[in-house]
Amino acid sequence: MTNPVSDEARVIPLRPTPARPDGPRPEPAPREPLWRDLVGEVLRRERQAQDRTLKDVAGAARISLPYLSEIERGRKEPSSEVLAAAAHALGLGLGDLLSRVHGELARRTAERRRPAAAPHRPYRGLCLAA
Numbered sequence: 001m002t003n004p005v006s007d008e009a010r011v012i013p014l015r016p017t018p019a020r021p022d023g024p025r026p027e028p029a030p031r032e033p034l035w036r037d038l039v040g041e042v043l044r045r046e047r048q049a050q051d052r053t054l055k056d057v058a059g060a061a062r063i064s065l066p067y068l069s070e071i072e073r074g075r076k077e078p079s080s081e082v083l084a085a086a087a088h089a090l091g092l093g094l095g096d097l098l099s100r101v102h103g104e105l106a107r108r109t110a111e112r113r114r115p116a117a118a119p120h121r122p123y124r125g126l127c128l129a130a
Contacts, residue, residue, distance in 0.1 A: 033108050037074035038101045039083065044072040046090050046100075061089035 047057050054072075058065040063085060070076040071086070078086070080094070087097040 032112075033105060034074065035101070035105075036071075036077045038104050038108075039078070039097075040072040040074040042097065042100045042104060043068075043086055043090070046092065046097075047072075050090065052090075057086065057089045061085040 047054070054065050054069055058068040061068065061082075063071075063082060067076065067082075068086065071078050071082070083097060084094040087094050090097075
């Protein structure tokens with residue numbers, strides 16, 4: 001007895017195909033902010049608040065200007081040593097920088113979780129005042 005072997009490959013999809021590819025697609029969930037984006041935003045905001053240039057801060061931190069620019073734009077994930085150097089160049093400690101980034105993350109996360117405002121309905125109950 002011989003078993004004939006097919007020349008066709010068996011394909012097992014990794015993701016199920018949508019039932020109706022032309023139907024309405026559900027809205028994607030809002031993307032959680034990346035740490036590197038928040039770090040960059042906080043560094044840039046602090047640098048601009050001090051009216052300092054990228055060149056000035058990069059020189060003080062001993063970081064190349066293009067690299068600091070990429071950090072500020074969220075394109076690079078800097079090491080803790082680079083973050084500390086950038087923070088110190090701005091007069092901050094590493095803990096100060098990370099605390100500000102954490103605050104920004106907490107604020108944005110709270111905004112994402114906040115439900116849409118319910119329509120305002122006047123209160124028709126009893127109110128007692130002394």
